[in-house]
Amino acid sequence: MNEEKRVTPLRAIRAKCLDCMCGSASEVSLCPSNGCPLYGFRFGKNPNIQLSDDERERRSRQARENLAFSQQIKTSEVVGP
Numbered sequence: 001m002n003e004e005k006r007v008t009p010l011r012a013i014r015a016k017c018l019d020c021m022c023g024s025a026s027e028v029s030l031c032p033s034n035g036c037p038l039y040g041f042r043f044g045k046n047p048n049i050q051l052s053d054d055e056r057e058r059r060s061r062q063a064r065e066n067l068a069f070s071q072q073i074k075t076s077e078v079v080g081p
Helices: 009-020 025-029 053-079
Strands: none
16 A cells, blocks of 8 residues: 655645755754744644644644554554454
8 A cells, every 4th residue: 555645734844944954854943044933843744833732732643643553554464464
């Protein structure tokens, strides 16, 4: 099953920042162009969204559950019935 990641605006911005810095994530973090309109979004996060501690924990827990589930599926595909 070849499923591509959906290109969201944040992923597109992250890709542009990586392209601007010749593919180096460490250079993106050191980017001196704070006047760039993409600057605040360069880590693939929206700086305008502030999450409560409870919401951050809920999303973290959900991400861990999703990861465990996807790893379980991959393992069962490799091992078989």
